[in-house]
Every structure is written in C-alpha cells, then in structure tokens.
Amino acid sequence: MNNTKSTPAAILTVTLNPTLDVSTSVARLIDHAKLRCSPELEQVGGGGINVAHVVHSLGGRCQAMLPVGGSRGQDILQRLTDGGLDCITATIDQQNRQCFTVYETETGHEYRFVLPGPTFSQTEQAACISAICNHLPTDHLILSGSLPPGVPDDFYATVIEAVRHTHPTLRIVVDASGETLTHALAAGVFMIKPSREEFCELTGYQATEPIDCVAACRELISQGKAQVIALTLGADGALLVTADQAWQIDPLPVTVTSTVGAGDSFVGGFVWSLTQNPDFMRAARIATAAASAALQTQGELRFDAGAILNASQAVRVRPLPV
DSSP: OOOSOOSOOSEEEEOSSOEEEEEEEESOOOTTOOOOOOOOEEEEEOHHHHHHHHHHHTTOOEEEEEEEOHHHHHHHHHHHHHTTOEEEEEEOSSOOEEEEEEEETTTTEEEEEOOOOOOOOHHHHHHHHHHHHTTOOSSEEEEESOOOTTOOTTHHHHHHHHHHHHOTTOEEEEEOOHHHHHHHHHHOEEEEOOBHHHHHHHHOOOOSSGGGHHHHHHHHHHTTSEEEEEEEOGGGOEEEEOSSOEEEEOOOOOOOSOOTTHHHHHHHHHHHHHHHOOOHHHHHHHHHHHHHHHHTOSSOOOOOHHHHHHHHTTOOEEEOOO
C-alpha cells in the first residue's frame, strides 16, 4: 500500500467500487432445489483492478487506486498487495461489497449477481479524488467500472476536470456506461471502450453491422469527446476508430469459460501496449489476445506476456474505409 507521494507509475487505474468476487459452478440452476456447488473461488474484482492485474502481469508499471472499508476491504487490499499490486487507498466507513458468479456446466451459461456496494459520503468522495490527484501517472489514467451508491454520475468528469488543471496532456481512458460515460465524454477523454450495447445506449444508434458504427464513433470524435474509441462487439470482435483511421479486429477462436474481465483485459492489453509502442494496430492485436485469454480464464487475470504476444500475431486487423 502506498498513500504517500512517490515516483509515479506509467499507469494508474481507479476502481471506485471494488468487490470480493465469489464464483462457483453447478450442473444447472433449479428453482427451490438444494444445489451442490463446486468449491468456491474467491478473487478481487472491479474494472480498474482487473485492468491493473493484466498490466502488472504483462510487466507494466501500474498502480491501483481503490477505497477500502471494513474487514472485507482490508481483505481485498491484502489480497492485492500479496499479488504484487502497488495500491493507493482512501478509507471509507462502510464495508466493501461482495458479488457472486455461478457457471452452469450443462449449458455453459454464466450468471453474475452484482451487489450495489457501500454508500459514499461527500468527504469520502473528496478523499478519493485527492488520492488520485496525488498519484497521477506519467502516461495513462484509467477510470473503470461502476460507481457506488451516493456517488453522482458526473464523478469521473469531476476527476477529469481536476486532473486537467495540473496534467492537461495526461491520457485518460474511461470504461463506464450510461450517464457516467456521458458525463465523462463531456469533459473530454483520450479513449473509451464501450460494448455494443453501451454504445447503442450512448448514441441511440442501433447498428446492425460493425462498419455502421464507424460514423457514429467519428461524430463523437469530431465533437472533441474522445480521440480513440475501441468498440467491443462480442463474437464480432472489435472496432478501433480514430479521427482519420478505422480498423475491424477479428476475434480469436476460443472456447469461452467465463466472460468476467474480458473487456477489462482488452483495456489492459491495449494501454500496456501503448506504453511500449505507439502503434494502434499492435495495441489492438495485444488487447484482443488479452481479452481472448480472459474468456478462457476462471480466476485472476494474470497472463504470461510471451503467450499474449505470441497469440496477438494471429489476430487479424483490417483497415476500414475512412
């Protein structure tokens, strides 16, 4: 844990609503039945924490900011530090949350039960912003995941505006949805990574083909809301759009055992790659390889950098008409 100013990392992730995730599996979910589950697996979750795990496992210099409350919060923090993450914390009064995932082995269906988390006071929100601003990274600030109760939808926008006063060129990446994403875009960011559903909600644009989304992405970019949009499309792969270029990224063929953290792994792989090399196409390949690895992983998102780099060579990236 690091709550004093120190040499900044290349990447700082922010997870305002971390969780201790419990996952298990059953043959099939049956109403009112006593279900015999597999042994539980406990791991720390939350968007920014997942991203930090990926970056750290790939060898990147990363810190993870999170609020810590109650005995569960201390357990979360201990697990992260034991795993080698450099954590920045802010203290909250209420207990951090716990969430649940159940995998149905007979069908391959996955059920995720997400609890709301602790309620933050105004003082606790301010403490989180101070912790972020006191530990700004050299390259990328990643604001990822949902906001807990009591935190307004414009919280990420408030963070962005606070950061801009002292670090106007810092690249800010936001992975959020709904009004939280809308407010962040109004403040202006380097990159967003919505899913297809989140993008349709954001723009009101119901695209049937991936290429149809390019114009809608360009509209956001032309308005100065983002410089890069990585739009993840599930089985259709992903789109990467900038002001003057666009690419379609084909997915790798893998057997999916869990969807938890796939989007976070995409962000982690993409941003880590940019800290090594400014090539967006390379970053897209590495991001896709990391997301594919997550789809085959039940547990913490810790990948072998060599394996990810090797897998990325098989990712097909196709330029689209501009």
